Amino acid sequence: MLEKVLVAEDHQNSSKAVTKIIEELAIPLCHYVYYCDDAFTRLKNELNSGRPYDLLVTDISFIEDHRTQQLKSGVELIIAAREIQPQLKVIIFSGEDRTAKIQSYFKDLKVDGYVQKGRTDAIELEKAVEAVAKGQVYMPPGIREKINPSHSHQFTNYDVTVLSLLAEGKKLQEIPDLLVKLNISPSGKSSMEKRLNHIKTVLDFNKNEQLIAFCKDMGII
Amino acid sequence: MLEKVLVAEDHQNSSKAVTKIIEELAIPLCHYVYYCDDAFTRLKNELNSGRPYDLLVTDISFIEDHRTQQLKSGVELIIAAREIQPQLKVIIFSGEDRTAKIQSYFKDLKVDGYVQKGRTDAIELEKAVEAVAKGQVYMPPGIREKINPSHSHQFTNYDVTVLSLLAEGKKLQEIPDLLVKLNISPSGKSSMEKRLNHIKTVLDFNKNEQLIAFCKDMGII
DNA sequence: TAAAATTATACGGAAAACCGTAACAGCTAA
DNA sequence: TTAGCTGTTACGGTTTTCCGTATAATTTTA
Missing domain, CATH: 1.10.10 (Arc Repressor Mutant, subunit A)
Structure with a gap:
């Protein structure tokens, strides 16, 4: 069971909503941060203190502002996080709709779930968290088919x-x-x-x- | 002064946040809807009853679901709205970051403001609404410059x-x-x-x- | 280890794109 | 009207791409 979740999301609106969903799923502890670097620091600290996070929910694109960041995107955050804590579960929560990108998140980053921001994201996020809690991988509806249609080519x-x-x-x-x-x-x-x-x-x-x-x-x- | 605002936004999270911002700006009446068709119906009804909206805040991309829609995007909504109520103020609230698209919203749709979803959208939306209330046009920072750099070509x-x-x-x-x-x-x-x-x-x-x-x-x- | 299959490369003719020049039409202004 | 300007199109030579075939290198298989 998932007990401790970290949400990284710079979108002021979304982050609170995400946190709310997580809390409603009866997960005791859920923190959220606005910056990738903050997320990484938290992951590291909690890991070192022996109470690591179970799940990271993160956006991909973080808009740059005055605060210079080491980690500039969710992708970098995921890579850095998995280096120190390989078994960490990860769900991406992003607006990205390009099939090839989503595919590469599963293939290269080995994420456990992907939820596309949109009308039904709340419902999907719930499903994704539940699936991941059971150790499953959650893919958005339709993606599995799009990834390998007959007229397709795996770009090397x-x-x-x-x-x-x-x-x-x-x-x-x-x-x-x-x-x-x-x-x-x-x-x-x-x-x-x-x-x-x-x-x-x-x-x-x-x-x-x-x-x-x-x-x-x-x-x- | 703006007194009556309609928000069209299918993003469950955003729409509430947008509404909140509008309300904090001491605007008496703010409604929100999830679908373009609903938005248009409301605009039409209120116009006919002699109490038209002053401002429309709308997203561009509305994810399709089971409900078939006449108006499938914010662009169509804006065009339809301006047909029945040409003086209606419009602010677009969207994730679109492609310069050419944003440019065309100002050039072709004659919108009064554009706010890009992102870290600082709440602040920007506030500025945009204030600017539009004064009859000004609000462009996101940096766009004005990008629209006409020296090495550029106006695509016909x-x-x-x-x-x-x-x-x-x-x-x-x-x-x-x-x-x-x-x-x-x-x-x-x-x-x-x-x-x-x-x-x-x-x-x-x-x-x-x-x-x-x-x-x-x-x-x- | 030799034969077979697969993969990489070289070559050359045909097709297409690239680019300069020039002819022609329409418009403007002295 | 005529000279000048602009925009459209035709023509032809050069360069680049396209594509089939042939040869060389590499890997697989028996």
Whole structure:
């Protein structure tokens, strides 16, 4: 059972509402903070004093203000927190709606839940907390299907690098040199072309412009 | 002075907070609704009964749910509202951070204020309401400068059309035909190329991919 | 360890995009 | 009216991309 929860959320309105939901779920202790650094300090202190938090509920984007922060986003906070307390449960509470981003939170950050801010966030957050309390992973409705539809392509690191270079205005023929310098393989022009062609075939695209637009929409680059 | 305010916001958390701020500004009457259609009905009814609202505070994106709506976004709501009550003051309260979008709200919708959801939204919303009460226009800090930096280009309808076609994977050489069908001028390939070149020169880009990426980031297409 | 399969790269012709030049139309002002 | 300006379009040469094929390198498999 979850007994001690920390909420990191800079959105004045949301944080109180989140806390209220947590309290209604009969969780004894719930604190909230506005800054990532404060969150990390708390996690560390409570861990050291032998009474660690069970769950972290955090936003992703924290608007910058006068206070300079070490940790500038929820992603950095999660990574830092998991370093000192690997078994900490994490639920992300964010407005992000780009599938690729959400997917990467589960895949790369191994978070336990994701709730998208919106009309039904209160209900969903409740479900997410309950699921996580049972040791389950909570995904928003529809995401599981979107993550692997038939016409889809798993973008690798290599793909992202090449596409980013393209989006920066690099010519196809100068990219091989850049890849060599970055120590990325395969670096040959043909291999790169082949890869790009493969992606475009799978997604049924015919031009690089279209692919770039798609990646921007999905948040891949 | 503002005496009667309507808040349209589907975000359970925010709407109450917004209402609270409005009430603290000593505005006698403040109602809130979760759906665009409800907002429009209220505006219409109160207008007909001779006690119209002075100010509408609305979000842009309303998440869809089981209730089918005529008006699906804040933009549609604002247009519909201004049709029946042209002098209605409008403040947008949204998470949108893409400069081009915010710019178009002021330019095309002629809204009186924009407040971005974030850490300081409560303070900003207060300022915005006060400014609008005095008949002023409230823009978020920094936007005025971003709207017209030296290396900037005012994208026209024509530009957006051509760039959208490009982003859809259309070949440069098939676009002239499409433009003719859409009855858009100039439709010649040369004119189009010239225009694209001009944009790329101004923005210091060298490839269409780069331009598409930029437009996606700015929310232009 | 050799054969087979997969992956990386090189090459070259075809297609498309890029870019400068020039012709043409419409408009303005002396 | 005519010279000048602006905007549209056509044309053609150069560069870049696209794409199929062939060869080389690497990994897998028997």
